[in-house]
Every structure is written in structure tokens, then in C-alpha cells.
Amino acid sequence: MSAMASRAATWTLGAGNGAASAAGLLLRPIQLGMAFPWVLYLAAMTVFLFRPPDLDLHNIDRIAFALLVLFVGLRTLAARDRLPFFPSISLPMLGLIFLAVWRAVREPFDARTWSLVASKFLVPFVLMHVAILVFSDHRKQRYFYTFILFVLAYLMFISIAFLADAKGLVFPRFILDDGLGLHADRARGPFLQAVANGVSLNMLGILALVGAHRHRKLVLLLWVLLPFAILATMTRAVWISFALSTVALAIRLGDRCLRRACVAAAIAGLAALLVTGATNSSWTTAVRERTGERGPVEARIAVYEAGWAMFMEHPLSGWTGGQMYEELARRMEGYHLHSYYVHNTYLSLLVEFGLPGFLLYCFLLVSLFRLARAGYGDGAQHGAVSNLRKAWPILLAVFLINACFVDMVYQFVNGLMFTVAGILCVSRQRRA
Numbered sequence: 001m002s003a004m005a006s007r008a009a010t011w012t013l014g015a016g017n018g019a020a021s022a023a024g025l026l027l028r029p030i031q032l033g034m035a036f037p038w039v040l041y042l043a044a045m046t047v048f049l050f051r052p053p054d055l056d057l058h059n060i061d062r063i064a065f066a067l068l069v070l071f072v073g074l075r076t077l078a079a080r081d082r083l084p085f086f087p088s089i090s091l092p093m094l095g096l097i098f099l100a101v102w103r104a105v106r107e108p109f110d111a112r113t114w115s116l117v118a119s120k121f122l123v124p125f126v127l128m129h130v131a132i133l134v135f136s137d138h139r140k141q142r143y144f145y146t147f148i149l150f151v152l153a154y155l156m157f158i159s160i161a162f163l164a165d166a167k168g169l170v171f172p173r174f175i176l177d178d179g180l181g182l183h184a185d186r187a188r189g190p191f192l193q194a195v196a197n198g199v200s201l202n203m204l205g206i207l208a209l210v211g212a213h214r215h216r217k218l219v220l221l222l223w224v225l226l227p228f229a230i231l232a233t234m235t236r237a238v239w240i241s242f243a244l245s246t247v248a249l250a251i252r253l254g255d256r257c258l259r260r261a262c263v264a265a266a267i268a269g270l271a272a273l274l275v276t277g278a279t280n281s282s283w284t285t286a287v288r289e290r291t292g293e294r295g296p297v298e299a300r301i302a303v304y305e306a307g308w309a310m311f312m313e314h315p316l317s318g319w320t321g322g323q324m325y326e327e328l329a330r331r332m333e334g335y336h337l338h339s340y341y342v343h344n345t346y347l348s349l350l351v352e353f354g355l356p357g358f359l360l361y362c363f364l365l366v367s368l369f370r371l372a373r374a375g376y377g378d379g380a381q382h383g384a385v386s387n388l389r390k391a392w393p394i395l396l397a398v399f400l401i402n403a404c405f406v407d408m409v410y411q412f413v414n415g416l417m418f419t420v421a422g423i424l425c426v427s428r429q430r431r432a
Helices: 001-036 037-049 060-079 089-105 111-134 137-161 196-212 213-232 236-252 256-278 284-291 295-313 321-331 346-374 383-403 413-430
Strands: none
Touching: 001 037, 001 060, 037 089, 037 111, 037 284, 037 413, 060 111, 060 137, 089 111, 089 256, 089 346, 111 321, 111 413, 137 196, 137 213, 137 383, 137 413, 196 213, 196 236, 196 256, 196 383, 196 413, 213 236, 213 256, 236 383, 295 321, 321 346, 346 383, 346 413, 383 413
């Protein structure tokens, strides 16, 4: 009798172990997601990079974003951490989200309108606060800077390949599809828009310069080649902002090696200009033609005038999404454009939300600039954070200058800027 009981107990224990093992296997992904949230964060940023507004990828960006929020939320609950909240930044962002959502619900459901709400306001807001939780120490911030180096090298490679007419090296292939996005004749990257590609190259270059202390030779090489990638965008606003940011970095940063990188970039840029002026190849001819081209400027001025007139008609309430684009197209009659957008972030805010939305955005920008103030232990604990604070006004200025020529609806560009803002908030949170 005892032998039978023993065998029964053994069988029961084995079955229990099997169930526990199966449960453990099912819970393993949750455990890994909670243990390595920075992997999910960088994976989501990678998805944003390859998910331009004009490309349908079956909502993969929303899935990546939802998984990131889920696992970081579970980790925060398990560790009983406090949710970060910085009133001077969080409140105006919440105000903009409220205005955008209120504007969207006032009209019939439109997937494009809600996508813009997410990419311009909701995703940056969440990413900034999640970045505070994920990149809470210098070791995890180094993972972010390594990611920056990889993305910068990739965008530079495909831009220079486009410049050299080696289009067979451009990947993914949808970048070369004339039926998608804008500027198919320029180095537009996976954003399918040359200004977005240029501002990303510029911002990533600055971040690589101030953050990747362990890879200085690689950063120097990238900065020598960066002017050629910037040139390949064939966008004058990108050229000007890159030149100004390089000079500003050389003046503001105290590190001799970083200054050398800026000087090397300036010399490389001058060399590119000399080559352009001295040769008669197809791409140098294209650069000269692009420099003197007036048609896009006239069309853009006409768009600005139409947008400003629309704002003056509804200065407080703004226009609903459907009305805005239809009215803009009507006022631009005679111009055969690919799409009718305001092509200016600030004017777009005025037209969409009126003065209340624009004032909230201005208050947000002032608060973001204030992150350049020194935080607790910046110089003593980690030089990268100190240099990042010095470069932050320049980084933000690059974003704002280029925002004058495009409506920043690109999740990667917005997410990159607010991720850096979150990293800068970490030391302020410690000090508080």
C-alpha cells in the first residue's frame, strides 16, 4: 500500500513539475521584457525609423509601442517606482494632446488624423517619461549611444550610396519607390522625406559626438563623412542648420577631441564644396541646380500665405482636420503639389489649434531649453551627460530650424528628441 502511495505521489509531483515548467516557459518572455526594457525601447525606435507616414506596415509601430509601454509599466509596478512627472514639460504636452484629441473627435473617424495625433504628441510624451525609467543610469545610457552610432552609420551609408549613384546598396528598397513619400530624387532615407533624413543625420551626429566616448576614432570618421551625407539630401535648410550647428559645437564644447571632430567636419564640408565647384559630374550639376532653384521656394511661400490666411479666419479655435486640408488645397489652386500640407510645424499648430496650441508649444520649448542647466553631479559622475547638456540647445535648435520647413510628423525624429529630454531629466529627478 505504501509503495502504491509513493508511486502516486511521485507521479503527482512530476505532473506538477511539468505544469510549473510550462508556466515558466510562458512567463519567460514577460520576465525578459521586464528585465531588459532598454532592448524593447531601442527595438521600438528601430520600428519608428522604418515606419514613415506613407508606408503601411500593418500597425507594427503601434504593436512595438504598446509592448514597450506594457513591459515598462509592469516593471514599474513590480519595483514600486514613482511615475515621472515634470510639470513644466508634462503639462503643456498634456495640453497639446488634449487639443489634438478634442479636434480629432469633433469629426468622423479618420485613421490619418489619429496617426498624426500619436506621432506628433502622444508618442513623444510617453517616450520621454518612459526614457526616464528605462535609461536611469549611465550603463543603460551607453546602450542608447551605441544605438545612435549604428543608426547614424546606416543613414550615412545609404545617403552616400545614393549620392554616388550606387542605388543597389540602398536598403530597404521602398526608399527608391517613386510612388511613396516625397523627394525620390534625393537622399531621403527610410523617412521618405529629405528634410526628415537631414535633421536626423544632424541630430544623430551631435549625439554621437557628445555621447560615444569609447568609440572616438569611429565618431571622428563618421563626422568626416557626415558632410557628404548631409549634402546628399539636396536640401538647403539642412545644409545651413548643419553648418551652423558644427560651428556652435566647436565653440561650446570644451573637449579638445570633440572640437577636432567639428573642425574635421568643417574641412570635409569645404572639400565637398570645392569638388562641387571644380567638377562637372551629374551629382555636382544637381547640387548647383538645387542651390539656384526657385520653384519650390515660391510654392512654399504660397503655402505659407494660404496657411496664414486660414489662421486669421479662426485664430482661436483652429480648423478641423478634414476642413483644413480641403481648404488648403482649394486656396492652392494652380499649384500641382504631391500633397497639400502647411510644411511648417509652427504654422501648422496655428492653423490646427489656433493661438492656444501655439502658446502651449512655445511654453514647452522654453521648458525644454531649460534642461541645458547643469544637473546633479553632471561633471563629476559622467562627462557624457555634461557634454549633452552643453549640446542640448544646439540639438534643439537643429530640430526647430528644420521644423520651419516641414511638419514634424515623424515618430523617430520626435521620439529621438524627447528621449534625449528624458535622459536629461534623470539627473534632475535625482537632485529633487
